[in-house]
Amino acid sequence: MTLSDLSTHHNGKPTQEQSTTSSAQSVKQLTVCTLEEMRRVCVLVCTHFLSALLVLLACYRWKDLLPSYESEGSLWSRSKLSNGTASSVSTTSTATTTFTPTFPPASSSKELDFSAPSLFDPSTVNRVYWMHVPKTGGSIFVAFFFQFCPETLAAERAAIVPGQQINKDHLYDMWLLRHYAPEKWCNNHLTFYNMPCPGCHYPYEERPNEEFFSMTMFRDPTERLWSAYRYGHHGSWQHDSNSTFDEYIREPNIMNCQLKMVLGHHCYKQHRQEIEHMGPLDVSLAIERVSQPRFFFGITERWAESLCLFHRWFGGSVIEDIEFVNNRKGRTQPPGNYRDVVPPHKELEWFEGIMPIFEERLKAANCLGYSPPP
Template sequence: MYRWLIAGFAGAAGNVETCAGTDPWLLQLQLSLDTEPGTELLRRAEPLKFLHIPKCGTSFLNALIHLPGVCPEVDLDYRVDEDYLSKSFERDFWHQCPKVCDESKFTCNSAHNTHEGLGVNFETYKGHLVTMLRQPEQRILSAYHDTRWDHGASRFANASSYAKAVQGLMTCQLMGNKSVDPMPKCEVTEADAHAAARRLREGFVFVGILEEWDLSMCLLHQMLGGPCLYSDFEDDRPSNSSSPDSSYDVTELEGFRDVLDRLVYDEARKIFQEKLVAYNVTAESCAVCRMEAIATGRLEQLHSGDKVRRGASEGVAGHAPLALLLWLSIFSCRAHQR
């Protein structure tokens, strides 16, 4: 996976001073991005099917569509976000999906039903499913405080009454057939929650955890292949005034706990931890993935001139000398351009 990284270090050490299409470092990086193969697991899992649970990471789409061969018409600069598309960027993408993605490798969701229930389609999609989950009370509060999309919250006087109305949403989406945003009338039981948890274990090729976003991205690439990209770590729908990594104050919920979705979420975390161990993904190994993201972000700058919106350079502790070589190579290139 890191052939291009070695070339980057060699370029920095050799004081490469040309770019804009002629720098060997940039050419090697671009070639590796274009030719990086997927894994056997990815090939078996195709066509991938994204189950998008509300407030559980629309940004995950950026990682999925840049997996090797999944969306051939998507280039390095393409992002599912407001800057690249529009305010309704997820719907925009699903409209474009049949044109930019290979439907034998990626199943396009409906642009009019972006949070569809899995329900009776589970057997059809079994073994092809990917998703991200979030701590249930945090998911509820994120939806309640979303000032851009209502999620049905305006019908309720406070966060606790809203929480009671949407409890079990993740269970409902995994087991029911209807769109869950806003939440339909969905009578789910503890037995349904246990069945939903089994579906995660038996039918999903990848289950990520929003609170462990960086590790989720590293695990995804370790399992399915392809380099880590800048857009993997970009939060395209941050939670209003709070930072992407912050938590909501659960006292607003007045003691409410989503017991059913907690069963599902706890199983998701177990699966996630098992996969981290199985694929030897740690915070330390993930730092290399973040360095890839740094490099592709800078390459994107050189190609498009777009302003970098988020600091992908975070999280490379323990690899400072290697990261410094990358930065020196890139900055010497940009200085030469001037």
């Protein structure tokens, strides 16, 4: 072995200089390899992202081209408003196409013929979601129940003491469902999806693979807030009976009750974390949801017209001695300036958006301005 060899090796090991050179070369090769792998990964991710984006755009385009669903044998059709163009309800974000029913013409604009064919055959209504919004007039459920379960009305009338009226304490959802099980008393084994507690203020629930009817009443948001305040400060976290109306409505849990329920959230949340988890409220989606052909809603402030609309949808006649009973009359009148303290909120926008839908349905059913005979 030469001196050169001895200077290069020592006990079979490379010198420090050679080790440094070798390490540098390894790092360089590793860096080149890593950069190449990163480039490949980036190209792969971008390719998948663009492919997914193209699929979404294609689906969105086809959604607009496909015809909207209309159930076979129903009387639903796309409505034309007074301007002769397709109806739409505008919000700050998107427009929602409004659907209104087409009824056979009534015999008179003053005397509504409830014997005319209804929009839906009540014998085919076998799945119902009753969405009871707090302080909106839950006694409308009586009309629903007696229409779809007529034997219960006969039983209640048979129990009336001569000379007296029907017991109004029986005229609310919880009592009726406790005493008249739908599977025994109702036609076609009527199913209420939110059993065993349809009156427990459950929010709307989507069931994509099932066909069912949703039924509810809505109310002017400010009127509903005042009623909830007077009814034991409904939903309040403070539980302070001395709090003012202004203090009550500014609790983070109180506003937008109806809007939240239509979107599938409970009216009142128990904790701030639940409110934060709920996210922003989609006004356009809530308007679109209630405009669907199988979503019936009335307006509390227009009770008679709402009852008329219900019977034009599902048959039967207005039962004056029962359906016009107010089980929970307001205990006090609100102060004159109570509306001034309610700040702008999304439910006001939503309520304004659903009123044209309600008006068009009333017109189509010949129920606009309806009042029961004196």
